[in-house]
Amino acid sequence: MNTQTKTLFIPKFATLMQWVQSHRVFASVLLLSVFPWLTPNQSVAINVLIYGLYALGFNLLFGYMGMLSFGHAAFLGVGAYTAGILIAQYHLQWWIAIPSAMAVSSVVALVMGLLAIRTRGIYFAMVTLALSQCVYFLVYQFPASGGENGLRGVNVPEVVLPGLTLDLLNPTVKYYFFLVFVALALWVVSRILASPFGGVVEAVRENEARTRACGFDVERTKLLTFVLSGAFCGLAGALNAIHLSSVPIETLHYETSGLVVMICLLGGMGSFLGPFVGAALFLMIQDVFSIWTEHWQLYVGIIFIIFVLFFPKGVWGTILEKLNVH
Amino acid sequence: MNIIRKWAHAFCAAASLSTSVAYAQIPPIKIGLPVPLTGPYGAEAKDQVKNAELAVKEFNDAGGLNGRKAELLVRDDKLNPGEAATRALELIEKDKANFIVGGLSAATQLAINNVTKQRKVIYISISQSDVINESSDFSRYTFHEALNPHMTTQAVGHYAFKKGMRIAFLTADYAYGQEMTRGFTRVAKEMGAEVVGELKHPLGSSDYSTFLPRLQALKPDILVFNNFGRDNQVSIKQATDFGMKKSMKFVTPIMTYTSRLAAGPHVYEGVVGGTSYFWSIEDKTASAKTFNDQYKASNDGVYPSDYGSMAYSAVKSLLAAVKTAGTADTEKVADALASLKYDTYKGQQYYRACDHQSVQSVLIIESNSKEARNPADVFKVLQVVSGSEKLLRECTELGFK
Amino acid sequence: MDGITAQLLGLQIFTGLALGAIYVLLAVGLSLIFGMLTVVNFAHGAFFMVGAYAGYSLYQIFPNFWICLIGVPVITGAIGLLVERFLVRPLYGRGIDYPLLLTFGLAYVMVELVRMGYGKQGLPFDTPAALQDSVDVFVGQFPAYRIFVIVVTAIILVGLWFFIEKTSFGLIIRAGARDPSIVRILGIDITKVWLIVFGLGTGIAGLAGVLSAPLQGITPEMGGSVLIISFVVTVVGGMGSLVGAVIAGLLVGVVESLAVLFFPEGAKVSMFVIMALVLLVKPQGLFGRSGLMS
Numbered sequence A: 001m002n003t004q005t006k007t008l009f010i011p012k013f014a015t016l017m018q019w020v021q022s023h024r025v026f027a028s029v030l031l032l033s034v035f036p037w038l039t040p041n042q043s044v045a046i047n048v049l050i051y052g053l054y055a056l057g058f059n060l061l062f063g064y065m066g067m068l069s070f071g072h073a074a075f076l077g078v079g080a081y082t083a084g085i086l087i088a089q090y091h092l093q094w095w096i097a098i099p100s101a102m103a104v105s106s107v108v109a110l111v112m113g114l115l116a117i118r119t120r121g122i123y124f125a126m127v128t129l130a131l132s133q134c135v136y137f138l139v140y141q142f143p144a145s146g147g148e149n150g151l152r153g154v155n156v157p158e159v160v161l162p163g164l165t166l167d168l169l170n171p172t173v174k175y176y177f178f179l180v181f182v183a184l185a186l187w188v189v190s191r192i193l194a195s196p197f198g199g200v201v202e203a204v205r206e207n208e209a210r211t212r213a214c215g216f217d218v219e220r221t222k223l224l225t226f227v228l229s230g231a232f233c234g235l236a237g238a239l240n241a242i243h244l245s246s247v248p249i250e251t252l253h254y255e256t257s258g259l260v261v262m263i264c265l266l267g268g269m270g271s272f273l274g275p276f277v278g279a280a281l282f283l284m285i286q287d288v289f290s291i292w293t294e295h296w297q298l299y300v301g302i303i304f305i306i307f308v309l310f311f312p313k314g315v316w317g318t319i320l321e322k323l324n325v326h
Numbered sequence B: 001m002n003i004i005r006k007w008a009h010a011f012c013a014a015a016s017l018s019t020s021v022a023y024a025q026i027p028p029i030k031i032g033l034p035v036p037l038t039g040p041y042g043a044e045a046k047d048q049v050k051n052a053e054l055a056v057k058e059f060n061d062a063g064g065l066n067g068r069k070a071e072l073l074v075r076d077d078k079l080n081p082g083e084a085a086t087r088a089l090e091l092i093e094k095d096k097a098n099f100i101v102g103g104l105s106a107a108t109q110l111a112i113n114n115v116t117k118q119r120k121v122i123y124i125s126i127s128q129s130d131v132i133n134e135s136s137d138f139s140r141y142t143f144h145e146a147l148n149p150h151m152t153t154q155a156v157g158h159y160a161f162k163k164g165m166r167i168a169f170l171t172a173d174y175a176y177g178q179e180m181t182r183g184f185t186r187v188a189k190e191m192g193a194e195v196v197g198e199l200k201h202p203l204g205s206s207d208y209s210t211f212l213p214r215l216q217a218l219k220p221d222i223l224v225f226n227n228f229g230r231d232n233q234v235s236i237k238q239a240t241d242f243g244m245k246k247s248m249k250f251v252t253p254i255m256t257y258t259s260r261l262a263a264g265p266h267v268y269e270g271v272v273g274g275t276s277y278f279w280s281i282e283d284k285t286a287s288a289k290t291f292n293d294q295y296k297a298s299n300d301g302v303y304p305s306d307y308g309s310m311a312y313s314a315v316k317s318l319l320a321a322v323k324t325a326g327t328a329d330t331e332k333v334a335d336a337l338a339s340l341k342y343d344t345y346k347g348q349q350y351y352r353a354c355d356h357q358s359v360q361s362v363l364i365i366e367s368n369s370k371e372a373r374n375p376a377d378v379f380k381v382l383q384v385v386s387g388s389e390k391l392l393r394e395c396t397e398l399g400f401k
Numbered sequence C: 001m002d003g004i005t006a007q008l009l010g011l012q013i014f015t016g017l018a019l020g021a022i023y024v025l026l027a028v029g030l031s032l033i034f035g036m037l038t039v040v041n042f043a044h045g046a047f048f049m050v051g052a053y054a055g056y057s058l059y060q061i062f063p064n065f066w067i068c069l070i071g072v073p074v075i076t077g078a079i080g081l082l083v084e085r086f087l088v089r090p091l092y093g094r095g096i097d098y099p100l101l102l103t104f105g106l107a108y109v110m111v112e113l114v115r116m117g118y119g120k121q122g123l124p125f126d127t128p129a130a131l132q133d134s135v136d137v138f139v140g141q142f143p144a145y146r147i148f149v150i151v152v153t154a155i156i157l158v159g160l161w162f163f164i165e166k167t168s169f170g171l172i173i174r175a176g177a178r179d180p181s182i183v184r185i186l187g188i189d190i191t192k193v194w195l196i197v198f199g200l201g202t203g204i205a206g207l208a209g210v211l212s213a214p215l216q217g218i219t220p221e222m223g224g225s226v227l228i229i230s231f232v233v234t235v236v237g238g239m240g241s242l243v244g245a246v247i248a249g250l251l252v253g254v255v256e257s258l259a260v261l262f263f264p265e266g267a268k269v270s271m272f273v274i275m276a277l278v279l280l281v282k283p284q285g286l287f288g289r290s291g292l293m294s
Helices: A003-022 A024-038 A042-064 A073-088 A094-116 A121-141 A171-194 A196-206 A208-213 A218-244 A254-267 A274-292 A296-310 A314-322 B002-018 B042-061 B081-093 B106-118 B149-160 B175-191 B212-217 B230-241 B257-263 B279-283 B286-298 B306-325 B330-338 C006-037 C044-061 C065-091 C097-118 C144-166 C168-178 C180-185 C190-216 C222-237 C242-262 C264-281
Strands: A158-161 A164-167 B029-035 B070-076 B099-102 B122-125 B142-144 B166-172 B194-201 B222-226 B249-254 B272-275 B349-351 B362-367 B379-385 C134-136 C141-143
Touching: A024 A042, A024 A171, A024 A274, A042 A171, A042 A196, A042 A218, A042 A254, A042 A274, A042 B081, A073 A094, A073 A121, A073 A218, A073 A254, A094 A121, A094 A218, A121 A254, A121 C222, A121 C264, A164 A171, A171 A196, A171 A218, A196 A208, A196 A218, A208 A218, A218 B081, A218 B106, A254 A274, A254 A296, A254 A314, A254 C097, A274 A296, A274 A314, A274 B070, A296 C065, A296 C097, B029 B042, B029 B081, B029 B306, B042 B070, B042 B257, B042 B286, B042 B306, B070 B081, B070 B306, B081 B099, B081 B106, B099 B106, B099 B306, B106 B122, B106 B142, B106 B175, B122 B306, B122 B330, B149 B175, B149 B249, B149 B272, B149 B362, B149 B379, B166 B175, B166 B230, B175 B194, B175 B222, B175 B249, B194 B212, B194 C264, B212 B230, B212 C006, B222 B230, B230 B249, B230 B257, B230 C190, B257 B306, B279 B286, B279 B379, B286 B306, B306 B330, C006 C044, C006 C141, C006 C144, C006 C168, C006 C190, C006 C222, C006 C242, C044 C065, C044 C097, C044 C190, C044 C222, C065 C097, C065 C190, C097 C222, C134 C144, C141 C144, C144 C168, C144 C190, C144 C242, C168 C180, C168 C190, C180 C190, C190 C222, C222 C242, C222 C264, C242 C264
Parallel strands: B029 B070, B029 B099, B099 B122, B122 B142, B166 B194, B166 B222, B222 B249, B249 B272
Antiparallel strands: A158 A164, B272 B362, B362 B379, C134 C141
């Protein structure tokens, strides 16, 4: 391609990207709608949806507010176990279980937030880590959770809506059912970020002291963001429980907390689509490589290193930057 | 968008390249094998893959199902139940697997089982768990080829305990350990031995120095190590370093070939344990000799291991059921498997009706102290406890009517 | 709960100190790296593991444990130097997240390379013959090797204290931790200092690895479990404080040890409870300086 066509081509692409950024919810949902047809198989696609949602919740706190937490597995896990226990043991319907999961994880986030907000930086990360390990411990000991064996029996074979029955054993149907929740979550997050509250959140990230000086209640903002973040992660957890029909105890482990940090960094924090891009990349790289070779961890590690050295804003963030879109 | 699509295409192509080519007309009988190729049980998992491949090869070489061959689809579940469930979903939905064999921990097999039973796919699990026999997890399509903690403890306990002995437990605080302790406690009660204490340690501990002095203070005759793999190696090593072998006998429910190799003869010297298989039973058991020879022939003279051979047996008996049923149709194979009597590598086995637990022998072994001339000579078989339903829990106890 | 005598308690405390010694070594290395470079080294556990494997290989060549003890920190320190120079240095100025992610990926790579080179199973590592017995420590019999570990840790700490407090290079390190730009203005190449500190930190981690090899054998995964403990101890002590690392390490070791006596299920979570409590009361850790990487 000679330089002439290059300069003609890029602006068109850039305007497309600009449109994407201003209609981000619609664009994201559109992309996610065709996503299953782009991936090797549906189950990985569903995992990308779920982990993308998890990362979206986390990104609210990490990317937009600038607070690194190493304890978000607690919200994912509590959401999963709540939904799981309500479905498997109390035989309640999904439309009770899922909102309950979000409610419970919000409460857990409130408690954790109240305790953790007073710390900053790496110490904040460590407090969240410590608290989520305590949650892990408590749930592990709680008999209804199944302990090490995990919680089985979260069977939702079909979803009965007025006039329509969805067979959730069909992976494509399951994907689109979950997509509805993810789309709703994306819309809500977009509304939050576009609202005055969203402005305060980003202001706190840029300069906390100045924001406080402007008269905003920084502590309340932090706490509210923490709770919202927890709610979305709880939703992701509930969906995961239904997807796998079980809840493994590893969902609450700090490795799961670490995973979402990596996904956000890989995809690009502080950007709207970044979490999903990161989730897609991470899961698909792992998946594809582990079929190829048993030494997939070596290649995943090398790719990580390459991304960190050469794509500092994460993949999606770098793409946006290169096209000068904000 | 372009970039993403390009990447997606690349991934698609890569992934489709890696799945096996289907035979021209009839699709092969596909058996999914999710095992933890990465992680602490990587060695056992690799063994299981080799053994399963042997079983498939034997089936295909003998003509398959009227010419229709079997194919093994190996997947890495990373010893994570969430991953295992995802792999199971993939195998069923994308790869159209007919059957699934696998799972090398209780949590992963239960997660896989939850997926397979909902979708009416036969699943044979090949690692220890008491829970998979119980009515809440059971289904018509669930089969358990491996030993379960109850059988293991009944056999080992009856061998090692005597009336009046003092027994202490070092238990890993998760299902495996707890189930083993429960089983051993039952045997001790039956035999009139006294349980003087139990200490639980978190799964994956690397330092037992905090537990060992307390155990020593209990002055037991037998110290039972109810843990597995690395935990087993490290705890026995440290207890040996603390000089505890001088005053008590070490017993462990499952002593694996890989653990013995990893920790060495000094650590396991004098330890008595149980296992599902050791190659030396070939002198008394014809099927063991055939199996050993076949395995050695395709694996440079290496003998098959305990966990590995379970995979062989599971796949071989599954394919035998397919042959008996004359079809790969799940319902017919499930019926055939449930009523199958098979002798794949260690003598007579069959699945008990109420819980599909494979009734089989348990071997009592002791570790050889000297570095053997042949690395395969690591154990000595002390006793073969023959398979019988007496080793299992009552169906009613498991929740079945 | 019967039979908890003063003797058992004493023995358990002693065990906790021995456990804590390894934690201290790890935390000291991590604290040095974080305090000086503000790099969160997620590969610290991997260096620990590589140290153990390096010890194994060295032992095959020179069957002398003392040579291994000296050789291993040199090896892991050298690897650390290379890592800092080529992988970590490009990331300075980008914020705390990037070295974190890089070292995370690096850990994956290091673990897998070791798996490929030495096998997945793990290898045995026997306690050196001279230290195999148990010694009477007033409260009971105690393995000699564990006492040796406490002694080595103490020697390293003394050496490190001397190095940092009494030498001119140590002065530069202390100054650099407080204010790197001033140090630069004074004409000292701070990047060289960072290079050496990183190597020092990873060298100590490797030493901790080879010291714990006789206690638990070696596997490729041994770094993973130890990483989180290192972080907890470092944070409880206060990032960048060596005194804090020592006190926190011993504290965590002893509490874990005593927890086994009174509440065994909770032994592993006890360190997190400690961390939560300490950070809630002193948000920068026991000896951390406020403003340092907040």
